[in-house]
Amino acid sequence: MEFNKLADALKTLGDPTRLKIIALLNMRDCCVCELVPIFGISQPSISKHMSRLKNADLVTEERKGQWVFYSLNRAQLEDIGFSLNHLPDFSSEFDELAKKGLLVTCE
Amino acid sequence: MEFNKLADALKTLGDPTRLKIIALLNMRDCCVCELVPIFGISQPSISKHMSRLKNADLVTEERKGQWVFYSLNRAQLEDIGFSLNHLPDFSSEFDELAKKGLLVTCE
């Protein structure tokens, strides 16, 4: 792992929105349209965050039909020495989504 | 650990200069006048970085005579889930300092 890439990965994690996205992905893969109502910011803003996370190799993407699902790259998180165990539990966000019928289940 | 403080600590680590300072402090406590020649940036710039690291509780300071020595706050690094084991070895920087007679030893 090149040093500047390590620093960039940490900087990328160091934004509250992106860090919470990481915490959410730790529980369940997500697509952009699920994250938008959770954060209450615009779809392009979420897309930009995902792009940045992807660029730092912290997440991977997989298209499923019209959705793009994002997953944690746990190997990369391991490589930069970051442990997910210290992140808060945001599972209630998914309960909220489910209540509103906004959970996207695929396959 | 409050979530925004966690994010701020990661963001603070995510600057190459500060991350290298953390790696250096992992080997040996340092004062500002040692870090200046290592990084080749101005003394106020180093001071500002130390101030930011201190503000994120990542380091502590202790004045010893005219010097201020900075130490890692290992408990805080533990709390944010960051492991020092993945940082490169920068011990040669101290060898260089020693060669130039710039190592500050106190007590």
Place this chain on the structure above:
DNA sequence: TTCTAATATAGCCATATGGCTATATCAATA
């Protein structure tokens, strides 16, 4: 007390960043 070395603070500037709206792209469906 006066001078010097180490450190911190103030304030400037160019760049990066995180939000936004508008628009393009891509996949599924009518």
Place this chain on the structure above:
DNA sequence: TATTGATATAGCCATATGGCTATATTAGAA
């Protein structure tokens, strides 16, 4: 094919950031 829903990209704007110089502060030495 035409439309609709999901996502990405382009480009704007206000704020944060990391460098700098100038200056203040603090501690030790002359």
